[in-house]
Amino acid sequence: MSAIRIYPHADITQLEFASQNISSIRARLAAAGVRFEQWQASAELSPGASQDEVIAAYRADIDRLIAEEGYQTVDVVSLNRKNPKKDELRQIFLREHRHGEDEVRFFVAGQGLFSLHINDRVYEVLCERGDLISVPANTPHWFDMGPNPDFIAIRLFNNPEGWVAHYTGDNIADRFNRLEN
Ligand SMILES: CSCCC(=O)/C(O)=C/O
Numbered sequence: 001m002s003a004i005r006i007y008p009h010a011d012i013t014q015l016e017f018a019s020q021n022i023s024s025i026r027a028r029l030a031a032a033g034v035r036f037e038q039w040q041a042s043a044e045l046s047p048g049a050s051q052d053e054v055i056a057a058y059r060a061d062i063d064r065l066i067a068e069e070g071y072q073t074v075d076v077v078s079l080n081r082k083n084p085k086k087d088e089l090r091q092i093f094l095r096e097h098r099h100g101e102d103e104v105r106f107f108v109a110g111q112g113l114f115s116l117h118i119n120d121r122v123y124e125v126l127c128e129r130g131d132l133i134s135v136p137a138n139t140p141h142w143f144d145m146g147p148n149p150d151f152i153a154i155r156l157f158n159n160p161e162g163w164v165a166h167y168t169g170d171n172i173a174d175r176f177n178r179l180e181n
């Protein structure tokens with residue numbers, strides 16, 4: 001189930017808010033400038049499916065997002081526990097970073113934990129199949145796929161280069177929750 005937990009960024013022992021209610025998740029994130037929506041993940045795909053398979057299955061949704069929002073690049077992260085690079089890939093996303101554009105992710109299978117560092121709070125958002133999240137440009141954040149990844153996310157970018165991260169050098173992610181799966 002999708003979920004949110006909100007903490008002061010300096011103290012993970014002081015949980016301020018937690019919910020699995022979609023309207024509450026949406027409202028809290030909207031107040032922080034983050035778009036969170038539930039879409040229909042219509043195709044049954046297993047994590048590990050190829051990029052071509054995923055894009056073909058979701059072509060209509062992708063085309064609509066491109067037409068409405070003008071995204072320039074689309075790719076897919078599709079990982080399962082058998083992926084030989086899973087530890088390496090986990091570390092890439094686990095350090096706090098920013099992107100120069102909105103981070104738009106549509107989960108079409110499995111789950112992953114986004115942590116957004118906004119002003120003096122950390123918003124942990126467990127995203128699941130059907131969730132679309134858009135984190136505003138330049139928001140410090142990190143993402144945990146857990147030790148045994150099991151998810152497919154479609155990524156939409158506003159630039160032709162695709163995924164470019166700027167690491168903040170802050171080790172804040174080490175003090176917050178991980179996805180244990
Ligand atoms: C959920 S897709 C993989 C993670 C990613 O693209 C990203 O930018 C995490 O911050």
Ligand SMILES: [Fe+2]
Nearest residue numbers: 097099103141
């Ligand atoms: Fe990111």
Ligand code: NI
Nearest residue numbers: 009117120172
């Ligand atoms: Ni901070």
